[in-house]
Amino acid sequence: xxAGLKALLTVQNIALxxxxxxxxxxxxxxxxxxxxxxxxxxxxxxxxxKPVTGLAVLAAVYMSAVxxxxxxxxxxxxxxxxxxxxxxxDGHPMAKQGKGIKAIIAATMGSTFGGLxxxxxxxxxxxxxxxxxxxxxxxxxxxxxxxxxxxxASLGEGNILKTLLSGIIGLLISxxxxxxxxxxxxxxFGTYKMQGGINITVAMIGLFCVPEVMAMLGxxxxxxxxxxxxxxxxxxxxxxxxxxxxxxxxxVVLLSSAIGVITGILPGAGATIANLIAYNxxxxxxxxxxxxxxxxxxxxxxxxxxNNATVGAGMxxxxxxxxxxxxxxxxxxxxxMMHGLQPGLQLFEKSGDIVYSxxxxxxxxxxxxxxxxxxxxxxLYKAVVRVPQKYLVTAVMLLAITGAYSVRNSTMDxxxxxxxxxxxxxxRKVNLSSGAVVLGLVLGSICENAFVRSVLISKKTSVFxxxxxxxxxxxxxxxxxxxxxxxxxxxxxxxxxxKEAENHE
Amino acid sequence: MNNDRKKRNADIYAAAIVLLLLVxxxxxxxxxxxxxxxxxxxxLLSVLAVGFVLLxxxxxxxxxxxxxxxxxxxxxxxxxxxxxxxxxFLIPKLGFFTTSFLAMTFIxxxxxxxxxxxxxxxxxIILKTALVNLAVIIIVAVMFRIFLDVPTPKxxxx
Numbered sequence: 001x002x003a004g005l006k007a008l009l010t011v012q013n014i015a016l017x018x019x020x021x022x023x024x025x026x027x028x029x030x031x032x033x034x035x036x037x038x039x040x041x042x043x044x045x046x047x048x049x050k051p052v053t054g055l056a057v058l059a060a061v062y063m064s065a066v067x068x069x070x071x072x073x074x075x076x077x078x079x080x081x082x083x084x085x086x087x088x089x090d091g092h093p094m095a096k097q098g099k100g101i102k103a104i105i106a107a108t109m110g111s112t113f114g115g116l117x118x119x120x121x122x123x124x125x126x127x128x129x130x131x132x133x134x135x136x137x138x139x140x141x142x143x144x145x146x147x148x149x150x151x152x153a154s155l156g157e158g159n160i161l162k163t164l165l166s167g168i169i170g171l172l173i174s175x176x177x178x179x180x181x182x183x184x185x186x187x188x189f190g191t192y193k194m195q196g197g198i199n200i201t202v203a204m205i206g207l208f209c210v211p212e213v214m215a216m217l218g219x220x221x222x223x224x225x226x227x228x229x230x231x232x233x234x235x236x237x238x239x240x241x242x243x244x245x246x247x248x249x250x251x252v253v254l255l256s257s258a259i260g261v262i263t264g265i266l267p268g269a270g271a272t273i274a275n276l277i278a279y280n281x282x283x284x285x286x287x288x289x290x291x292x293x294x295x296x297x298x299x300x301x302x303x304x305x306x307n308n309a310t311v312g313a314g315m316x317x318x319x320x321x322x323x324x325x326x327x328x329x330x331x332x333x334x335x336x337m338m339h340g341l342q343p344g345l346q347l348f349e350k351s352g353d354i355v356y357s358x359x360x361x362x363x364x365x366x367x368x369x370x371x372x373x374x375x376x377x378x379x380l381y382k383a384v385v386r387v388p389q390k391y392l393v394t395a396v397m398l399l400a401i402t403g404a405y406s407v408r409n410s411t412m413d414x415x416x417x418x419x420x421x422x423x424x425x426x427x428r429k430v431n432l433s434s435g436a437v438v439l440g441l442v443l444g445s446i447c448e449n450a451f452v453r454s455v456l457i458s459k460k461t462s463v464f465x466x467x468x469x470x471x472x473x474x475x476x477x478x479x480x481x482x483x484x485x486x487x488x489x490x491x492x493x494x495x496x497x498x499k500e501a502e503n504h505e
Numbered sequence: 506m507n508n509d510r511k512k513r514n515a516d517i518y519a520a521a522i523v524l525l526l527l528v529x530x531x532x533x534x535x536x537x538x539x540x541x542x543x544x545x546x547x548x549l550l551s552v553l554a555v556g557f558v559l560l561x562x563x564x565x566x567x568x569x570x571x572x573x574x575x576x577x578x579x580x581x582x583x584x585x586x587x588x589x590x591x592x593x594f595l596i597p598k599l600g601f602f603t604t605s606f607l608a609m610t611f612i613x614x615x616x617x618x619x620x621x622x623x624x625x626x627x628x629x630i631i632l633k634t635a636l637v638n639l640a641v642i643i644i645v646a647v648m649f650r651i652f653l654d655v656p657t658p659k660x661x662x663x
Binding site for chain 2: 214409411426
């Protein structure tokens with residue numbers, strides 16, 4: 001372990017990590033470009049580097065790119081990566097109130113803490129967590145997806161019917177394209193171009209960014225409610241206050257880190273689900289849970305802590321079992337093999353020093369990410385709020401179109417983005433939930449694939465036994481029932497209290 | 506008084522959207538043959554249909570009355586949608602950057618309050634707006650095409 005740390009801490013490695021962290025952050029901040037693209041872009045540069053340096057570069061860029069998604073979420077209400085969807089709910093309202101610097105500081109500190117927790121889990125308890133991964137089969141994945149879907153009840157407190165309908169719409173949209181089990185084209189609308197289905201990133205850009213652009217067009221004024229530039233503030237003015245509020249929300253940070261680690265180790269789940277589950281569950285433990293969605297620090301901490309915790313945790317099945325947990329982990333897996341490492345059960349025995357260097361690179365990369373994020377991020381916010389509305393609108397539209405195209409190099413994606421944008425705009429107007437649509441879209445394929453696989457497994461036993469008699473499934477069912485029922489119970493209780501108060505008057 | 510006039514039952518519009526999606530996806534269902542591929546979307550459509558009925562009941566029992574289109578400049582939204590549709594349609598025909606430059610300049614001038622008011626300075630404003638949008642396009646082009654090696658749609662022009 002110590003040898004690995006020594007090999008990492010050279011001037012060259014640290015300088016390179018600073019450079020690639022800035023690049024990763026910039027790429028992650030752009031809608032349409034994910035952490036996967038950032039890491040994939042760095043791979044060719046690492047061929048000529050020593051293994052320690054090459055893997056350190058990839059670790060740093062991965063961590064920063066996941067974190068970078070919060071910038072566009074906060075500034076233009078468009079998650080830069082799927083792991084920052086829930087950051088929009090409180091990050092953007094806070095930015096519109098002129099407290100964007102506070103939002104960025106909260107997101108940075110949350111990402112730093114979550115990133116460190118994920119890395120420590122990778123360092124100390126990787127083998128134990130890997131054993132848990134092996135126990136998750138298709139029925140467990142199905143119930144994880146159902147648990148994720150129960151978040152809708154919490155997203156739509158006071159408006160549960162429409163929120164559930166929005167989620168069902170998202171699930172239906174996820175059915176578009178080729179089925180992974182049968183290979184047939186569903187809902188192709190007469191064109192082969194729909195074979196690839198609706199990409200989540202494209203849908204996100206449409207559902208979140210386009211309505212915001214329309215709001216900017218129709219506002220007749222500024223997106224940001226800032227009339228006086230001196231009110232924007234600085235790092236100094238907000239840092240202490242934000243850190244104090246983060247301390248008040250320590251339960252949110254701890255819970256979200258745990259959620260990030262647990263979802264991160266599950267192959268196929270990852271940051272996309274982690275940030276949404278963390279946001280939902282944090283509402284219950286945060287002292288300001290009722291204010292989530294209006295621009296509170298806890299609402300930013302939860303998703304950002306969780307999504308960065310998945311980075312280190314996602315490497316656990318990759319390193320210990322040789323099973324990449326996320327697409328980015330698969331890219332890093334390939335890079336490791338190019339540098340002569342064989343991920344799997346004997347990795348730590350055969351190449352322990354290099355592996356520990358990489359793990360420490362994630363930790364050091366997290367700290368570098370924090371430094372760069374706070375300095376660049378705050379300047380970025382100050383720059384964006386000063387841009388005249390007429391240029392901001394068109395720049396965001398250009399980025400949205402470019403981002404949508406860059407996902408699969410398809411003009412069809414631009415049209416899908418526009419249609420999803422129209423849907424998102426209409427949803428906003430009639431109080432349907434874009435967040436629930438995205439949730440359905442994200443979880444739909446996981447849910448259906450796990451369901452079909454489980455039904456196939458059940459042919460040897462029984463459907464009831466497969467779905468309801470496995471211990472981990474039972475735990476997930478109980479958590480799902482609680483997660484769904486609790487907001488409904490709270491809503492009914494609040495309505496009853498309101499009626500009683502009215503009767504007293 | 507203006508706000509009272511603009512308030513509508515949002516549930517009616519929501520029900521219309523749900524009905525439209527039910528019809529669109531329902532019609533497409535007949536193209537799906539394999540049983541395994543049918544179960545999940547059928548289940549979802551059934552749940553959506555039940556939700557639609559519940560929404561109809563809600564329209565009557567507990568309507569969601571709200572101002573739906575609260576934008577100050579709703580016409581700009583409509584024009585923006587139209588221009589964006591033309592922009593997206595023309596991208597593969599004329600080229601990404603050419604079409605984007607024209608669309609962005611038009612939209613910027615549309616929302617610029619100074620442009621609608623000024624008389625003599627209109628030429629200056631058009632030039633300045635065009636140059637700024639050109640600079641933004643060049644930055645995006647450099648970022649995506651050269652630095653990130655991510656292609657942009659090609660057409661007749663650049």
